Amino acid sequence: KLFFTDYGNAAKVERCDMDGMNRTWIVDSKIEQPTALALDLINKYVYWLDIYLESVEVVDYQGRRRQTITKGRQMRHLCGLAVFENYLYTVNSDNLSILRIHRYNGTDVQALARLDNAKEIRVFQKRTQAAVRSHACELDPSGMPGGCSHICLLSSSHKARTCRCRTGFILGSDGRSCK
Numbered sequence: 001k002l003f004f005t006d007y008g009n010a011a012k013v014e015r016c017d018m019d020g021m022n023r024t025w026i027v028d029s030k031i032e033q034p035t036a037l038a039l040d041l042i043n044k045y046v047y048w049l050d051i052y053l054e055s056v057e058v059v060d061y062q063g064r065r066r067q068t069i070t071k072g073r074q075m076r077h078l079c080g081l082a083v084f085e086n087y088l089y090t091v092n093s094d095n096l097s098i099l100r101i102h103r104y105n106g107t108d109v110q111a112l113a114r115l116d117n118a119k120e121i122r123v124f125q126k127r128t129q130a131a132v133r134s135h136a137c138e139l140d141p142s143g144m145p146g147g148c149s150h151i152c153l154l155s156s157s158h159k160a161r162t163c164r165c166r167t168g169f170i171l172g173s174d175g176r177s178c179k
Contacts, residue, residue: 003046005034013048019153019162026063036081047088049081056088056101070106080120091118136161149177
């Protein structure tokens with residue numbers, strides 16, 4: 001799945017398949033400017049930062065069990081969001097510090113370090129990396145991903161795929177080759 005935020009005409013947090021199909025709103029109320037998003041891949045939670053409402057909130061992948069982690073003026077200048085173990089990490093763009101927020105007790109907010117100029121933060125940990133398994137976009141015998149001549153996108157599962165073409169090309173009737 002692909003998770004993303006949108007604060008155009010109607011602010012929301014959404015998810016869809018990797019090929020853009022099955023687009024679903026998971027948060028569409030009491031939300032104004034969701035500017036950062038982080039996933040807890042193990043427990044299947046979506047965290048987001050709303051700079052207008054000055055809050056960090058969480059729901060499960062279906063949009064249920066919504067909770068506010070923390071709220072207040074200090075949220076106004078935050079950008080980027082990452083999850084690692086019991087904490088959320090974010091960057092305060094006002095004073096360029098990295099903040100650590102306890103995700104079960106949002107009152108525990110600590111500044112960890114200062115940076116020169118950061119707008120995003122990521123945490124990489126081997127334990128949270130998905131195990132590689134066979135999937136529909138693997139190279140076929142002729143070296144094309146999923147048999148697609150240009151771009152292969154996973155669809156509703158790791159066994160399904162959709163072929164797409166680069167700009168200036170159209171997908172052929174076979175659903176795999178680009179012309």
